[in-house]
Amino acid sequence: MVGKSNNPEPDLAVQLGSVRLANPLLTASGTCGYAFELNDFGDISQLGGFVTKSITLEVREGNPPQRTFETTAGMLNAIGLANVGLERFCEEKLPLLKRMPMPVFVNVAGKTIDEYVAVCRRLNEIEHISGLEINISCPNVKQGGITFGTEPRAINELVGAVRQSCPGTLLIVKLTPNITDITVAARAAIEAGADALSLVNTFLGMAIDIETKEPVLGNRTGGLSGPAIKPMAVYMVNRVYEQVTRGTGVPIIGMGGISCAADALEFIIAGATAVAVGTAAMIDPQCIAGIVEGLKQYLSRHGLTCISQLTGTLR
Amino acid sequence: MENKTKKATPRRGEYTARVIEQRKFGVGHKILCLELEGTAAKCFGRARAGQFVQIACRDLADQRRPVPLLRRPFSIAGLHPGGPDKQDCLSLEIIYRIIGPGTKWLERCLSGDILNILGPLGNGFTLGQDPKKRAILLGGGIGLPPMFFLADQLAQSGYGERVAFAGARMKSHLEGTIDTRTISSQDLLTPQMHLEQFKRSNTGCIIATDDGSAGYCGNITQVLEEFLEKNSQWQEGQIYACGPDAMLKAVAELALKRDMPCQLCLEAYMACGIGVCQSCVVPVQNSNNSAEEENSPETKQYKLVCTHGPVFDARSIVWDKLEAKD
Numbered sequence: 064m065v066g067k068s069n070n071p072e073p074d075l076a077v078q079l080g081s082v083r084l085a086n087p088l089l090t091a092s093g094t095c096g097y098a099f100e101l102n103d104f105g106d107i108s109q110l111g112g113f114v115t116k117s118i119t120l121e122v123r124e125g126n127p128p129q130r131t132f133e134t135t136a137g138m139l140n141a142i143g144l145a146n147v148g149l150e151r152f153c154e155e156k157l158p159l160l161k162r163m164p165m166p167v168f169v170n171v172a173g174k175t176i177d178e179y180v181a182v183c184r185r186l187n188e189i190e191h192i193s194g195l196e197i198n199i200s201c202p203n204v205k206q207g208g209i210t211f212g213t214e215p216r217a218i219n220e221l222v223g224a225v226r227q228s229c230p231g232t233l234l235i236v237k238l239t240p241n242i243t244d245i246t247v248a249a250r251a252a253i254e255a256g257a258d259a260l261s262l263v264n265t266f267l268g269m270a271i272d273i274e275t276k277e278p279v280l281g282n283r284t285g286g287l288s289g290p291a292i293k294p295m296a297v298y299m300v301n302r303v304y305e306q307v308t309r310g311t312g313v314p315i316i317g318m319g320g321i322s323c324a325a326d327a328l329e330f331i332i333a334g335a336t337a338v339a340v341g342t343a344a345m346i347d348p349q350c351i352a353g354i355v356e357g358l359k360q361y362l363s364r365h366g367l368t369c370i371s372q373l374t375g376t377l378r
Numbered sequence: 379m380e381n382k383t384k385k386a387t388p389r390r391g392e393y394t395a396r397v398i399e400q401r402k403f404g405v406g407h408k409i410l411c412l413e414l415e416g417t418a419a420k421c422f423g424r425a426r427a428g429q430f431v432q433i434a435c436r437d438l439a440d441q442r443r444p445v446p447l448l449r450r451p452f453s454i455a456g457l458h459p460g461g462p463d464k465q466d467c468l469s470l471e472i473i474y475r476i477i478g479p480g481t482k483w484l485e486r487c488l489s490g491d492i493l494n495i496l497g498p499l500g501n502g503f504t505l506g507q508d509p510k511k512r513a514i515l516l517g518g519g520i521g522l523p524p525m526f527f528l529a530d531q532l533a534q535s536g537y538g539e540r541v542a543f544a545g546a547r548m549k550s551h552l553e554g555t556i557d558t559r560t561i562s563s564q565d566l567l568t569p570q571m572h573l574e575q576f577k578r579s580n581t582g583c584i585i586a587t588d589d590g591s592a593g594y595c596g597n598i599t600q601v602l603e604e605f606l607e608k609n610s611q612w613q614e615g616q617i618y619a620c621g622p623d624a625m626l627k628a629v630a631e632l633a634l635k636r637d638m639p640c641q642l643c644l645e646a647y648m649a650c651g652i653g654v655c656q657s658c659v660v661p662v663q664n665s666n667n668s669a670e671e672e673n674s675p676e677t678k679q680y681k682l683v684c685t686h687g688p689v690f691d692a693r694s695i696v697w698d699k700l701e702a703k704d
Contacts, residue, residue: 096654100685104392104496104652124679131649131657133448138649145656145680290444323441345650346449347438347494349392 073362074369075355077111077336079314080233080258082166082193084111084337086355087370088327091318091341092117092170092196092237092261093142094288097156098163105348109355112165114339115156117172117198120182122148127281132270137291137320138342139268141282144172144204149182157189166193168235172201176221180228187229194233197225197257200264202241202286212239212264215251226256235316237261245299249307260308261316261339262300266292289342293320297333304334304375322350324357334375390498393418395470397491403473405550407520408485412470412493413460419468422457426502427528428620428643428689429454431472432651434494435480450480451648451684453620454498455523455575456530473523499651500688503528503641505535506616512538514612515581516629518545518598518621524643526575528618533579541569541612542576542583543605545598545621549591556592561585566594567605599628606636617692619643630692640692646683653685660687661696 075086089112090098096116101107125145132139147155152169160167169186173179183195199212199221211217222236236252238245240263249260265286270279278284296319308315317335321327322343330338343350362370395412403409414422432449452472460467476485487493503524506513513532517525522544532540546552552573560570569582572593576583585593586601594601598621606613613636619629620643633640646658659680679696681687 094654100653103388103390125656125659128657128659129647130659131647131655133446133649136444136447138447140649140655140657142656145659289447290441322444325441342447345652345654346447347392347434350438 071368073359073367075111075358075362076369077314077371079112079194079235079316079337082112082233084166086111086358087331087335087337088112088351088354088358089168089316089337089339090114090344091339092198094341094345097152097160099159101344101348105344105350106352107348108164109352110165111337112168112193113160113163114168114196115152115160115170116146117144117170117201118146118149118152118182118186119144119172119174120149120178122146122151129279129281132279132285134268134270134287134289135291137287137289139270139280139285139287140265141280141285143282144201149185153185153189157191161191167191168194168196168233170196170198170237172198172204176224179221180224183225183232184228187232194235194258195225195229196235196237196261197222198237198264199252200237200239200241202239202265202267202284212248213242215247218248218251219255222252222255222257233258235259235261237264239264240295240299240319241267246303246306249303253307253311253313257313259314259316259336260303261318262303262335263296263319266295288320290320290322290326293326293329296320297329300330300335301333301377308334309375321354322347324354324361327354327358328361328373331370331373332375332377334377336371336374387420387424388417389421389424390496391417391421392494392496393421395493395495397487397489397493398469399489400485400487402554404546404553404555407473407475407551409455410472410474410484410487412472412495413464414468414470415466419460419466422468422470422498425454425457425498427454427531428502428524428641429498429500430651430688431470431495431497432499432648433472433484435483438494446478446480446483448649449496449651450484451499451651453524453643454527456527471527473520473526475520496651500684501686503618503643503689505532505537506639512612512615513540514602514615514617515540515542516545516598516602516617516619516621516625517542518619518625519547519551521619521621521625521643521645522546522575524620525618526579529576529579529581533581540581541605542573542581543586543598543602544573544576544583545586545625546592547588549587552585552592556585558592561593567601567608597628598625599632602629603632613638617641620645626692626695627697630695630697633692641689642692642695644683644688644690644695646688648684651684653682656682658683660690662690662694663696
């Protein structure tokens with residue numbers, strides 16, 4: 064270990080399809096808003112890429128409160144894709160995102176295939192957007208979202224339609240873990256033209272107020288995130304990597320409970336090319352810089368020159 | 379460019395704060411004093427009453443114990459100069475109720491411990507447009523702390539006369555701050571220096587307890603109603619209030635009925651506190667709020683308590699919907 068100090072700075076760059084990231088750390092959609100919210104608290108320029116909150120065609124108010132609830136080492140949320148809608152996103156949020164030094168990916172959600180296509184087509188015209196993340200896994204809305212994400216045929220149709228409407232764009236498909244076999248969904252997305260997969264969205268959950276016997280969340284159920292889900296998310300990434308993507312070369316963006324470099328490294332070793340930090344960035348925006356630094360230190364310590372060597376090295 | 383941004387005092391940030399002391403406030407409540415230095419002190423020097431901090435109630439560096447996961451929001455109860463040998467420091471006062479794992483962890487903190495805080499967050503009270511306007515401060519239960527800070531700021535800014543109303547379930551909840559010698563049964567409606575935290579800004583206070591164990595027996599709106607009937611000069615006043623939703627709703631109705639301007643500081647279940655997670659929504663009227671529409675995702679009906687608020691104009695809140703969630 065001692066003799067490694069002469070090594071040059073390890074290379075953290077990774078390739079997501081056609082897009083190069085200076086390091087593998089992204090934000091998980093929805094947990095870092097439209098980026099400017101975090102500006103006062105942490106150095107987000109350290110990120111390899113930024114993924115926005117879900118954008119839908121029309122403005123969405125979101126679900127009735129209560130929308131979040133803390134569980135043991137986790138957080139349940141049922142926000143319901145509250146967002147400003149496509150037009151206001153383009154007018155108000157995009158100018159700030161355009162100033163970001165790293166690639167920006169916009170997460171897209173919708174109720175129908177036509178809606179997804181309309182939003183993607185519009186965003187595809189914007190130069191500074193490096194790619195689109197298709198959310199087919201939101202557990203908190205009645206129409207769209209997860210209903211597209213659990214049926215291989217629906218995934219195929221939706222991703223295929225978006226692919227056709229945005230031929231040259233990097234297309235990331237975000238999958239739900241709330242499915243019997245996630246490899247089926249992964250295959251369907253890749254067959255329809257996905258360039259990368261985001262694994263995973265939140266796990267469905269519920270919390271009950273035992274005094275009133277009512278669910279705590281206004282939406283009754285929500286999606287669980289945070290450290291509590293990390294082992295399950297690592298498992299899903301590894302399963303998809305070994306059974307689906309290792310052969311195809313489609314990169315995985317691993318996420319679910321990452322709050323430090325060690326967490327990120329587990330996902331990478333399991334098979335992820337890039338990783339995303341969500342709940343943790345919201346609690347401690349400064350963790351972003353810490354994770355990037357921790358990755359560098361790990362590579363130096365293990366005598367690795369670039370982080371892409373580490374993907375899928377699980378023994 | 380970089381130097382420029384470094385020189386300017388940031389509006390808010392993630393800072394460390396040193397625990398100076400903790401002492402009892404009332405049964406089940408504590409006062410926590412934190413020392414802020416350097417940029418944090420400068421930044422908080424501009425904080426306004428009604429703003430809050432998000433405290434990590436755990437060691438963020440200890441990844442194996444991410445419990446309690448989320449930060450906990452606390453109103454700023456006061457900001458005091460650091461003392462003669464610590465002129466670039468600021469002492470930040472928080473008053474909290476020991477209620478769950480976060481506040482239990484906080485209670486165990488000792489002098490010298492370092493906490494990680496985000497702040498100052500949200501938008502505070504707007505001090506009256508008319509400096510001569512009388513200020514009526516209402517604080518119910520754990521809604522009292524921002525009122526203490528507001529009284530300080532009104533006093534420092536040289537605004538007009540002010541009176542505070544402090545509501546609590548029972549006397550013991552105010553123990554440690556209440557001066558029972560000043561309370562007599564004859565003049566329950568005369569403002570007196572009953573509470574330590576109001577006394578420091580020379581703010582007279584009227585106390586109401588649910589069980590009548592101190593001051594007026596009844597709720598804070600009833601006592602305000604009676605006070606206004608007997609002291610018509612206060613009917614022109616500006617109302618500032620913080621407390622449980624039921625109290626705020628009653629205060630809002632009173633203000634509307636009497637056509638008095640009224641600002642409410644709301645509480646909501648919060649995750650991030652910085653406008654990202656979209657958890658802490660409050661239903662609002664859809665009209666004439668365009669001045670506030672700037673940062674966070676705007677929706678037709680909901681506003682975020684953390685970034686649009688926590689202070690709202692009483693007329694903008696849709697109470698039926700707020701109650702429906704309970």
